[in-house]
Amino acid sequence: MSDPKIVLAFDGGINQSIDTQYLKTNEASEAQNCDLDMGDLSLCKGNSNYNNAKLGGTGNTIQSIFSYMDVSKSFYGKKGVVIVMDKTSKIYLLNEITGIFVKILDDSPGTVSDIVDFVNYQTDDNNITIYTNKTDKIKVIENLDVGSGIYINKVSSLKKDGKSSAASATNVAPNGNCIELYKERLWIAGGSLLNTIWFSTPYDPQDFTMPITEGEANNHGGFIVIPSWDNGKIEGIKGLYDDIVVFKTNNIFRIYGSDPTNFTVAQIADNVQGVIVNKTIKSHNTGILFTASDGIYTYDGVSIKMVSQRVQTLFKTMDKDAILDAVGVIFQNKYILAIRGTGSAYNNIVIEYDLLNNNFMVKSGFEVTDFLVHDSELLFVNRTNIVQKYNDEDVSTFNGSSIHAIWVTGDLVFGALDKKKKTESFHFVAKGNGSILITVLTEKKSKSKTIALTSSFLPYKVKLKNKGKVMNIKFENISGSSFTIKQTEVIYSV
Numbered sequence: 001m002s003d004p005k006i007v008l009a010f011d012g013g014i015n016q017s018i019d020t021q022y023l024k025t026n027e028a029s030e031a032q033n034c035d036l037d038m039g040d041l042s043l044c045k046g047n048s049n050y051n052n053a054k055l056g057g058t059g060n061t062i063q064s065i066f067s068y069m070d071v072s073k074s075f076y077g078k079k080g081v082v083i084v085m086d087k088t089s090k091i092y093l094l095n096e097i098t099g100i101f102v103k104i105l106d107d108s109p110g111t112v113s114d115i116v117d118f119v120n121y122q123t124d125d126n127n128i129t130i131y132t133n134k135t136d137k138i139k140v141i142e143n144l145d146v147g148s149g150i151y152i153n154k155v156s157s158l159k160k161d162g163k164s165s166a167a168s169a170t171n172v173a174p175n176g177n178c179i180e181l182y183k184e185r186l187w188i189a190g191g192s193l194l195n196t197i198w199f200s201t202p203y204d205p206q207d208f209t210m211p212i213t214e215g216e217a218n219n220h221g222g223f224i225v226i227p228s229w230d231n232g233k234i235e236g237i238k239g240l241y242d243d244i245v246v247f248k249t250n251n252i253f254r255i256y257g258s259d260p261t262n263f264t265v266a267q268i269a270d271n272v273q274g275v276i277v278n279k280t281i282k283s284h285n286t287g288i289l290f291t292a293s294d295g296i297y298t299y300d301g302v303s304i305k306m307v308s309q310r311v312q313t314l315f316k317t318m319d320k321d322a323i324l325d326a327v328g329v330i331f332q333n334k335y336i337l338a339i340r341g342t343g344s345a346y347n348n349i350v351i352e353y354d355l356l357n358n359n360f361m362v363k364s365g366f367e368v369t370d371f372l373v374h375d376s377e378l379l380f381v382n383r384t385n386i387v388q389k390y391n392d393e394d395v396s397t398f399n400g401s402s403i404h405a406i407w408v409t410g411d412l413v414f415g416a417l418d419k420k421k422k423t424e425s426f427h428f429v430a431k432g433n434g435s436i437l438i439t440v441l442t443e444k445k446s447k448s449k450t451i452a453l454t455s456s457f458l459p460y461k462v463k464l465k466n467k468g469k470v471m472n473i474k475f476e477n478i479s480g481s482s483f484t485i486k487q488t489e490v491i492y493s494v
Helices: 214-219 309-316
Strands: 005-008 027-032 041-043 046-049 062-069 080-086 091-095 100-105 117-123 126-132 139-142 155-157 178-182 185-189 196-199 222-225 234-240 243-248 252-256 264-269 282-284 287-292 295-299 304-306 327-331 334-340 347-354 359-364 370-374 377-381 388-392 406-409 421-432 435-442 446-452 458-468 471-477 483-493
Touching: 027 359, 062 117, 062 126, 062 370, 062 377, 080 370, 117 178, 126 178, 178 234, 185 234, 196 234, 234 282, 234 287, 282 327, 287 327, 287 334, 295 309, 309 347, 309 359, 327 370, 421 435, 421 471, 435 458, 446 458, 471 483
Parallel strands: none
Antiparallel strands: 005 483, 027 406, 041 483, 046 388, 062 080, 080 091, 091 100, 117 126, 126 139, 139 155, 178 185, 185 196, 196 222, 234 243, 243 252, 252 264, 282 287, 287 295, 295 304, 327 334, 334 347, 347 359, 370 377, 377 388, 406 471, 421 458, 421 483, 435 446, 435 471
16 A cells, blocks of 8 residues: 655645645745746746946936837837836936936926826827826826937926917926826826816816816816815725726725716725725726735725735734835736835835736845836836846846745645654656755754756655654755746655
């Protein structure tokens, strides 16, 4: 009679929502820097430099990254061009041939910039990018052509009297820290009027003129006041289906209707316990994901629920107000969130929530200030002052730094809680470019074995004996080596 065995899979991801004794054999009590595709365990993809020239200048630090889009032109073979903003609100275009940043706005008041919120829009065959950094007037980038090499004077303040009106110091759109396109109108919120959301005339995001008579309402802009009684303010706005969803500090509302004559406000939730963060609010084909200081939430157009219970330890141990620097993005069916770990002044932990497989993984070993999806790639910036590529399939380091991957199972009792068990051997198929370490931990001691891998998949049988009533199995790479492990079985005896 053959010895009993258990099969380990890895598609369950991290689960810190329950005690480790209740975890399934495909879940981890602790894990970082792993890929879980098809239930296999692999080293996560690395990050690399998207350009090699740093943003120069004394004190210049990249604060945000966004893009200017024009489908009628080619920007270095792409339909858009990367823009970055430094902490003093100056903006730069990234020349993807030379890798050098070229300044395109230098007339900012020098105020400290917040993370940029932006939209790309096409009006009358004219492509524009509208962006706000919270502290300055909302800006418009238009008629940008990298082929001409002419960049200055392509940026102006967003108008309020219509795109054809004359620019002036008073012809300036309402200010705000969040903007969104909805029903062909530009919506602005988060300005000095904390409970007010402004909307433009249809098809002209630079026309916020008010109607004189009620019959003119549909052809003009306007505003909606959404009060609350908890000192909250509008933190973010996002379009979803036929609604625009308004996120206040602890409350969520939706605005629905076809035009200003029937725009209606309805409250969705008033029980979000933490502060909602604008740069984490992202929409996808089944709803909106957003992060508050107590966790990650989803809104599907009907109800709101928390989805981050399996990584809740990260939120519980986070420093106060650390969540205010969080940034999120949706890329390749994952909600990717960068947050500040305990004691860190910068976002140094990345949480990946797989929307298709409903699992979580954590990454660490690099920093993220802001994300941008650009030409089917995910880019990010941080204090290195270089644009970087996230999840580069061709590299297995974080910009040259080795990656430490780890996976620790929950408590394994092999169906016999009160009896002493002994691991006999591990059977698995694997490949890699270095070595992995397998450790069996019990309540008394731990035993490990190093396994050298080859570049092609091979079957392995590894004898690794340890005794105990409760066991945890730990997989990790050595010296940043890449690896993939699958079809994993643990042979044991009772």
